[in-house]
Amino acid sequence: MRVKRYVVDSMPDALQRIKADLGKDAIILNTKNIKTGGFFGFFTRKQIEVIAAVDVNKGPVPSAQPQSSSPSDIIEEKRPKLTQKVSFQVDDEVKKEIPTYDLKSIVAKKSPIFTLENQTVEAGGASLPAEMPARTRENIAVVDSLPKPNFSSLRNKLRLQDVEDQWIEEVIQRMSARYSGVLLQNDQSQIQHAKLVIEEMLTERQSKQSLIANDTRFVKFFGPTGVGKTTTIAKLAAEGVLKNKRKVGLITTDTYRIGAVDQLRTYSNILNVPLEVVFQPGEMSTALENLSACDLILVDTAGRNYRKPDYAMELAQYFPSLSGGENYIVLSLTAKNSDMVEILENFKCLPVEKVIFTKSDETQTYGSILNMVMRYHLSLSYLTTGQNVPDDIRVAVPSKVANLILGEG
Ligand SMILES: Nc1nc2c(ncn2[C@@H]2O[C@H](COP(=O)(O)OP(=O)(O)O)[C@@H](O)[C@H]2O)c(=O)[nH]1
Ligand SMILES: [Mg+2]
Structure with a gap:
């Protein structure tokens, strides 16, 4: 030995x-x-x-x-x-x-x-x-x-x-x-060692660059209505502008919900960053041209019909080159595990590689983080912790998530 x-x-x-x-x-x-x-x-x-x-x-x-x-x-x-x-x-x-x-x-x-x-x-x-x-x-x-x-x-x-x-x-x-x-x-020793194993499992799935990379220009956010996509985008836009000194631009394709555009416009005014509204897929290239001076473009999408199998394909029409940049799926920890499964099954046709979990402050049940990361090979990125923009967002560190799942959150 x-x-x-x-x-x-x-x-x-x-x-x-x-x-x-x-x-x-x-x-x-x-x-x-x-x-x-x-x-x-x-x-x-x-x-x-x-x-x-x-x-x-x-x-x-x-x-x-x-x-x-x-x-x-x-x-x-x-x-x-x-x-x-x-x-x-x-x-x-x-x-x-x-x-x-x-x-x-x-x-x-x-x-x-x-x-x-x-x-x-x-x-x-x-x-x-x-x-x-x-x-x-x-x-x-x-x-x-x-x-x-x-x-x-x-x-x-x-x-x-x-x-x-x-x-x-x-x-x-x-x-x-x-x-x-x-x-x-x-039992206590088992929990300690289970935490290490969960940390390892989450880390294995994480891409080298788990957060928005410094050289990424185009970032799209998908997910059902109400999970916190727009709020999360505002938090990340603030981080881009204030902390990383990037030239941020915003695009929204969410023109279905009354007030959705105004919500993002409010944040764009506060942060003093340009916002482009895209009503139809064909307008995306013009929006991108208008934001040519920006080095980080965050795109908000509509969350409707997410349970319909062709919803993801409908969204894809807005993005001729979906593989360019980074794609995030946003999921709320207050949702049922089975609902998350249904959403991610429908998103299998899109190259979504990273996941943001929102509303961690509204639950004490975190197992779905491990389930979704493992089952759908997603790289854990951010965890949001409240409604405050820009403060309530954290990097989802695997050891901390393991602590949330097994106590000591
Ligand atoms: N408690 C809590 N609420 C959040 C969080 N993120 C977003 N929200 C709230 O969730 C609601 C829906 O957010 P919104 O960004 O409009 O969701 P969207 O439809 O996915 O764009 C709003 O009231 C947000 O303030 C979070 O991390 N915690
Ligand atoms: Mg929204």
């Missing part, structure tokens, strides 16, 4: 490095929040220490776990068998750092194994091992005798957040494949 220590800024960084160094079969033995650097207690950096291990005797295993295998199958497969002969190769720096788990006494006392904040062993945890390999071997034997983790409380928590069963099982599969069973023995 080869054991290695990593100090990283985020879990996805760690997973990338572990995969590159130790391969796909590596498992994570311990994670801990630490502070590095600093000068007399100032300027310290929050980082994560990750201890990972791989059984060097084991042959290659396919990277993706088959859908049918249950979490317990995976745990079983990742654990060295008691009868198996294992050789150890522990990096020198890990010998200094790796925690010693007195697992026999933990099991005997049936005491909680990990504390939430620092994830250190509560019982045992004596001094550093004189003979690391022998000790580790003994620990692994005791780990084998621990009960298999029961994920029922985590499942319930995720279900209450409206996370679909498919993604709940994916979270549990990834946790079981990645973390040793000893880390998943109690």
